[in-house]
Amino acid sequence: MAAASILVVDDEQLIRWSLTSRLADEGYRVFEAETAAEALKRAREGVDLVLLDYRLPDSDGLAVLKQIKENDPDTLVILLTAYSSVKTAVEAMRHGAYHYVNKPFDLDEIVLLVEKALETTALRREVRALRASQAQPYGLDRIVGDDESMAAMRALLKKIAAGPGSTVLLTGESGTGKDLAAKVLHYASQRATKPFMNITCSALPETLLESELFGHERGAFTGADRQKRGLIEMADGGTVFLDEIGEMVPLLQAKLLRFLEEKAFKRVGGSADIHVDVRVVAATNRDLEEEVKKGRFRSDLYYRLNVVPITLPPLRQRLKDIPQLVNFYVDQYNSEFRKRITRVTPAAMARLQAYGWPGNVRELRNAVERAMLLTEGDELAPEHFPLGPGSSSPGDAVELPATGLHLERWERSFVQQALERSGWNQTKAAALLGLNRDQIRYRIEKFKLERPA
Ligand SMILES: Nc1ncnc2c1ncn2[C@@H]1O[C@H](COP(=O)(O)OP(=O)(O)O)[C@@H](O)[C@H]1O
Ligand SMILES: [Mg+2]
DSSP states (O other): OOOOOOEEEOHHHHHHHHHHHHHHTTOOOOOOOOHHHHHHHHHTTOOEEEEEEEESSSSSSHHHHHHHHHHHHOOEEEEEEEEOEEEHHHHHHHTTEEEEEEEEEOHHHHHHHHHHHHHHHHHHHHHHHHHHHHHHHSSSSOOOOSSSSHHHHHHHHHHHHHHOOOOEEEOOTTEEEEEEHHHHHHHHHHGGGGGGGETTTSSSOHHHHHHHEEEEOOOOOOTOOOEEEEEHHTTTTSSEEEGGGGGHHHHHHHHHHHHHSSSOOOBTTOOEEEEOOEEEEEEESSOHHHHHHHHSHHHHHHHHTTTTTEEOOOOGGGGHHHHHHHHHHHHHHHHTTOOOEEEOOOOHHHHHHSSOOHHHHHHHHHHHHHHHHOOSSSSSSSSGOOOOOOTTTEEEEEEEETOOHHHHHHHHHHHHHHHHHTTTTHHHHHHHHHHHHHHHHHHHHTTOOOOOO
């Protein structure tokens, strides 16, 4: 690791010299600046720690401190003051100084302080690197699928991620990838190194949810024996993901609205406004517009959340993505379970593509997981996927998807499934489909279906 860099800022040459030579002896890379202007110029080029004289010819240390911190919040600043004024010290700490030292100082004391301060940077950088490496599983390509809807979603997420922090509303059935989209968005954005906080609005009773979100002051309610920061506060700089927003009670809807409009909130039982910078991503499997009409969801909050709406299509509307998704999960579970599935048979794939997937990608993932746990061989065949009736319930309840479907492909798949289910007994298969034997024979020929060896 390269030696840490230290910038010594003081207008007195003797002080600069004594600090510089001692710190250089300790193995640091040391730079000097005589004025605030010089100091800022050097700090902008990147430096780990600044020893900053409070009194400079062209500015005061506090102003320089603020600018250094603004430029790079990770730069550590130790302030050197000639008079031990508590007020100055407090002010300095408030603006992010790591510490302050009174002049005349003891060089050994400075060396120790610098060493300790730099340890915290190293630690902070480690955490950051760790967060960044954890971020990788949520790259944009983690959203699998070539369907236009998926490509459009990736492009949209990328665009939103590049922006500062507009609110996003994700709508879609359970299992369509709302959680995934929220994480991908967070990790594709500048906010990636800051927290991603996640809460399911339906999981907690109202009062608990409020204090989880906004925090509370000591004594705010019975049992609040100390102050607690809420998720929104802890997510500062990052993203808050509010899942199942449609279940939020009206009182909290009002509080959330205020927060979205003013970027400020009060802790429960508190009177001070707390300002934070977070991106709010909300998700719901309900039709919020419908909820608004029914008077269950505030229309003003709906409009405030709906700045960037993203609708995730159900899996049955993008059946052509199934092979890609299946292969993605086969790869994943191959490495997780140390299996070697090399092939998913065309008949199995056809079966998966003919099913309605009411539980969407989550259900598909579970089906692949179960199949892989159960199979001993190296391929997945139709019998490894005992799927439920899905969307094709008895009667004429199969609903034509909004995007339409390829009738012949479905017909082929149905005939294939009927044959598999009846063990290639043509009479039984025909009965399952409401056909006679001639009709099913005709289709077996037409689709070139073959009984597996
Ligand atoms: N397009 C996709 N590509 C890959 N995996 C997906 C996709 N959509 C959903 N998943 C996976 O399916 C599962 C359910 O997704 P999730 O985001 O939890 O859905 P939701 O929050 O909408 O209920 C997760 O394991 C998720 O990683
Ligand atoms: Mg979810």
